[in-house]
Amino acid sequence: ETGVTQSPTHLIKTRGQQVTLRCSSQSGHNTVSWYQQALGQGPQFIFQYYREEENGRGNFPPRFSGLQFPNYSSELNVNALELDDSALYLCASSFRGRREQYFGPGTRLTVT
Amino acid sequence: AQRVTQPEKLLSVFKGAPVELKCNYSYSGSPELFWYVQYSRQRLQLLLRHISRESIKGFTADLNKGETSFHLKKPFAQEEDSAMYYCALSGNNDMRFGAGTRLTVKP
Numbered sequence: 001e002t003g004v005t006q007s008p009t010h011l012i013k014t015r016g017q018q019v020t021l022r023c024s025s026q027s028g029h030n031t032v033s034w035y036q037q038a039l040g041q042g043p044q045f046i047f048q049y050y051r052e053e054e055n056g057r058g059n060f061p062p063r064f065s066g067l068q069f070p071n072y073s074s075e076l077n078v079n080a081l082e083l084d085d086s087a088l089y090l091c092a093s094s095f096r097g098r099r100e101q102y103f104g105p106g107t108r109l110t111v112t
Numbered sequence: 113a114q115r116v117t118q119p120e121k122l123l124s125v126f127k128g129a130p131v132e133l134k135c136n137y138s139y140s141g142s143p144e145l146f147w148y149v150q151y152s153r154q155r156l157q158l159l160l161r162h163i164s165r166e167s168i169k170g171f172t173a174d175l176n177k178g179e180t181s182f183h184l185k186k187p188f189a190q191e192e193d194s195a196m197y198y199c200a201l202s203g204n205n206d207m208r209f210g211a212g213t214r215l216t217v218k219p
Binding site for chain 2: 102
């Protein structure tokens with residue numbers, strides 16, 4: 001069984017730029033959620049995708065957007081990066097109907 | 113509002129001592145509660161879920177709807193229990209995490 005993978009591991013961007021983060025779900029899982037984890041805080045829910053559609057969203061502005069593909073992999077896109085977007089971004093997958101989620105190792109984003 | 117509160121950021125106990133990590137929640141509905149753990153240099157992983165009422169690595173957690181709590185307990189802490197622990201609440205298509213408690217078990 002393949003676990004959740006994320007790429008890249010870390011990256012550095014400049015304020016105002018755009019970034020795309022990628023996630024491959026655990027095999028057999030059809031739902032993907034994205035989280036932002038700032039230093040010293042718990043993960044904050046960004047949104048969830050099921051059947052290639054956004055299925056739930058946390059308190060994040062529209063410049064945070066996502067995609068889910070037919071193979072259940074997913075992307076998180078962030079436009080017009082701000083310094084406060086610097087964080088660890090976590091992807092988690094689950095099977096629809098079961099609420100426990102399985103996490104990837106995260107992508108560390110630094111905005112300068 | 114949906115919220116998870118972990119009042120202790122840091123908790124330190126000696127090996128063999130009992131440990132309790134507190135979690136309180138607010139939610140208008142029937143939530144599912146979880147405990148996740150993150151060991152050093154590892155990814156966040158599921159420890160317990162309230163619906164299964166199981167014991168994992170000696171840890172148990174009981175959902176108390178009256179007190180809206182889901183405290184994590186272990187009668188005899190081990191050094192390998194040292195980690196970051198997060199309480200999480202799953203509502204409608206989302207999951208809310210507490211800020212976490214860093215548990216240190218001293219020899």
